[in-house]
Amino acid sequence: MSTHTVAIDVEPALRDVERRVRRAIMDLIPDAEPHRWLYRLVRAYPSRPGKALRPALCLATCRAFGGSDAECFPVAVAIEMMHNAFLVHDDIADASLRRRGRPTLSAEHGLELALNAGDALAVFANQVLRRHTRGLDQHLGDRILDEFDTMALRTLEGQATELGWRRDNLVRLTPEDYLDLIMHKTCWYTTIHPLRTGALIGSHGRADLRPMVRFGFHLGAAFQIRDDLLNLIGDESLYGKEINGDLYEGKRTLMLIHLMGRARGADAAAVQRYLLMERDARTDAVVEEIRGLMDRYDSIGFATEYARGIAGVALHAFDEAFAAAPAGPDVAFVRGLVPYMLGRWS
Amino acid sequence: MSTHTVAIDVEPALRDVERRVRRAIMDLIPDAEPHRWLYRLVRAYPSRPGKALRPALCLATCRAFGGSDAECFPVAVAIEMMHNAFLVHDDIADASLRRRGRPTLSAEHGLELALNAGDALAVFANQVLRRHTRGLDQHLGDRILDEFDTMALRTLEGQATELGWRRDNLVRLTPEDYLDLIMHKTCWYTTIHPLRTGALIGSHGRADLRPMVRFGFHLGAAFQIRDDLLNLIGDESLYGKEINGDLYEGKRTLMLIHLMGRARGADAAAVQRYLLMERDARTDAVVEEIRGLMDRYDSIGFATEYARGIAGVALHAFDEAFAAAPAGPDVAFVRGLVPYMLGRWS
Numbered sequence: 299m300s301t302h303t304v305a306i307d308v309e310p311a312l313r314d315v316e317r318r319v320r321r322a323i324m325d326l327i328p329d330a331e332p333h334r335w336l337y338r339l340v341r342a343y344p345s346r347p348g349k350a351l352r353p354a355l356c357l358a359t360c361r362a363f364g365g366s367d368a369e370c371f372p373v374a375v376a377i378e379m380m381h382n383a384f385l386v387h388d389d390i391a392d393a394s395l396r397r398r399g400r401p402t403l404s405a406e407h408g409l410e411l412a413l414n415a416g417d418a419l420a421v422f423a424n425q426v427l428r429r430h431t432r433g434l435d436q437h438l439g440d441r442i443l444d445e446f447d448t449m450a451l452r453t454l455e456g457q458a459t460e461l462g463w464r465r466d467n468l469v470r471l472t473p474e475d476y477l478d479l480i481m482h483k484t485c486w487y488t489t490i491h492p493l494r495t496g497a498l499i500g501s502h503g504r505a506d507l508r509p510m511v512r513f514g515f516h517l518g519a520a521f522q523i524r525d526d527l528l529n530l531i532g533d534e535s536l537y538g539k540e541i542n543g544d545l546y547e548g549k550r551t552l553m554l555i556h557l558m559g560r561a562r563g564a565d566a567a568a569v570q571r572y573l574l575m576e577r578d579a580r581t582d583a584v585v586e587e588i589r590g591l592m593d594r595y596d597s598i599g600f601a602t603e604y605a606r607g608i609a610g611v612a613l614h615a616f617d618e619a620f621a622a623a624p625a626g627p628d629v630a631f632v633r634g635l636v637p638y639m640l641g642r643w644s
Numbered sequence: 645m646s647t648h649t650v651a652i653d654v655e656p657a658l659r660d661v662e663r664r665v666r667r668a669i670m671d672l673i674p675d676a677e678p679h680r681w682l683y684r685l686v687r688a689y690p691s692r693p694g695k696a697l698r699p700a701l702c703l704a705t706c707r708a709f710g711g712s713d714a715e716c717f718p719v720a721v722a723i724e725m726m727h728n729a730f731l732v733h734d735d736i737a738d739a740s741l742r743r744r745g746r747p748t749l750s751a752e753h754g755l756e757l758a759l760n761a762g763d764a765l766a767v768f769a770n771q772v773l774r775r776h777t778r779g780l781d782q783h784l785g786d787r788i789l790d791e792f793d794t795m796a797l798r799t800l801e802g803q804a805t806e807l808g809w810r811r812d813n814l815v816r817l818t819p820e821d822y823l824d825l826i827m828h829k830t831c832w833y834t835t836i837h838p839l840r841t842g843a844l845i846g847s848h849g850r851a852d853l854r855p856m857v858r859f860g861f862h863l864g865a866a867f868q869i870r871d872d873l874l875n876l877i878g879d880e881s882l883y884g885k886e887i888n889g890d891l892y893e894g895k896r897t898l899m900l901i902h903l904m905g906r907a908r909g910a911d912a913a914a915v916q917r918y919l920l921m922e923r924d925a926r927t928d929a930v931v932e933e934i935r936g937l938m939d940r941y942d943s944i945g946f947a948t949e950y951a952r953g954i955a956g957v958a959l960h961a962f963d964e965a966f967a968a969a970p971a972g973p974d975v976a977f978v979r980g981l982v983p984y985m986l987g988r989w990s
Contacts, residue, residue: 336800336805391759409737414804417733417800425793436778450764451767454767458760458761459682461681
């Protein structure tokens with residue numbers, strides 16, 4: 299039990315994977331023509347240091363279930379590339395300005411070229427995955443590819459729902475709606491898929507992948523709630539995105555949903571007005587007002603506690619999901635991601 | 645030689661493939677949740693009758709080289725699905741209003757949800773292709789998948805170049821620049837890829853695919869020039885897109901490049917002003933002026949003749965590319981596409 303209960307510092311392992319994955323992606327994407335209209339853009343996000351949470355989770359899970367780095371590394375790279383593809387398109391949809399401490403592709407190059415570069419990132423992600431699965435047992439390779447397609451579709455379903463909530467100005471939402479949303483939009487590709495695929499490869503197809511869904515969901519939910527919190531309380535130089543960006547976008551975060559349910563009287567009217575505004579109408583003053591209401595109604599405290607509760611469930615789900623994996627540094631790393639999700643600033 | 649020289653009516657065969665492919669795509673894309681924010685959008689373009697040029701070319705080429713419909717049909721479906729994915733994103737980038745006689749996805753649902761639905765179409769295209777190639781000889785399957793990735797990248801490179809020309813307001817372009825552009829943006833996925841993949845499957849990997857590039861390039865160029873002409877001289881009810889849309893967008897068509905090179909004096913100044921305008925500044929009066937100059941300088945006549953010359957080369961390239969294929973209705977169909985490209989109205 300010792301490796302399962304002592305919190306470890308996951309950051310050195312994350313940094314190591316981050317460097318290796320970033321280098322691999324730069325080697326995989328050609329720096330070809332048209333450089334200034336396509337390949338420079340395709341290489342931009344992957345060249346900016348990120349957290350490498352997804353590939354690190356996939357690799358550690360693979361090793362925990364008995365596999366080698368070599369069997370899994372290109373799959374981890376494909377996941378990170380697909381993550382980058384999603385980021386490019388999300389930044390267009392959200393009209394975001396900053397990503398990983400620099401301008402978004404759409405802010406720098408216009409949405410048309412950014413859209414196209416995001417499409418290319420998805421092609422390269424599929425390409426590296428397919429080339430790698432050729433060398434594996436065919437049944438195992440097919441399962442990996444199916445998992446990848448499922449991951450992409452779950453993510454797009456979640457993204458559609460979040461965009462739909464905003465476009466149609468849904469104002470009656472509960473924390474359960476939020477959890478269902480992030481299960482699709484965030485958890486599937488951030489945690490569930492890396493866990494399932496890592497266990498699949500590491501065990502050569504023998505591991506039961508179902509407990510990974512429960513663990514991954516709670517781990518990913520803790521990640522997403524923290525991400526939403528950092529958008530309000532973070533340090534822009536560490537967080538890499540613009541602070542309060544979600545408030546300008548009207549993104550239905552757990553804090554906003556809490557506020558929607560709790561605000562009364564004039565406060566409730568202010569929240570309704572804010573929700574129904576077009577993005578451009580959300581001035582600094584409006585955003586400050588909503589941000590102030592989140593303090594008054596302790597929406598941030600609520601979300602912080604909510605994330606803590608979810609992380610507690612994640613630890614139980616972890617024990618079940620990794621019951622068959624012998625104790626060791628990889629198992630300790632994966633478990634260590636649970637407290638990391640709650641405390642991270644970047 | 646008779647089937648090689650008598651022009652045939654390709655439209656009945658196109659209509660037959662169109663119906664079969666449309667039905668197959670509707671069966672492949674689930675009508676799941678979130679319906680109104682994702683799957684309804686994903687199903688929209690494939691449900692609208694199109695030309696089915698790409699799948700029909702792929703299927704006929706496969707049969708011409710000795711293969712069966714069953715070996716090739718899912719590949720033809722994947723090509724048509726990827727075509728639909730491109731259309732959704734192109735319509736966003738071009739801010740187009742109409743597609744296949746109805747509003748574009750972006751005009752109807754906003755660019756954010758349209759962007760996301762286009763991503764999903766690409767996932768489904770890859771999915772159907774992968775599932776089919778599993779049942780084939782592995783080496784052949786790998787080659788088909790590689791061809792598909794190459795096709796996607798060439799298309800995105802061409803799209804990037806066209807968008808870059810417009811964003812950076814390139815005003816010195818030649819017909820050779822235009823041909824290089826459409827080689828990437830249009831020909832690869834419209835003609836070269838269906839030809840290469842059809843011949844690859846039909847011959848079980850034995851056909852020489854290189855002559856398909858020359859034939860496909862000329863066939864696709866004739867298609868694209870005709871498409872650009874229809875944007876000016878077509879009947880909107882048949883063409884399905886808004887007439888003069890390219891002029892509002894500032895799209896560098898062969899006619900516009902011709903006009904850029906030929907206009908003199910005040911006319912040249914008018915063209916320069918037009919080229920440097922933002923899209924929103926291109927009023928109806930400005931578009932009418934440029935359209936009038938295209939008549940005055942006979943840019944439309946130039947492009948029509950240019951397409952005819954290219955179609956002549958296509959016929960020679962066809963003879964080389966299909967030299968190994970025995971005469972029959974499929975060979976006649978492919979050859980019949982050359983005059984069809986020049987005369988089509990839809």
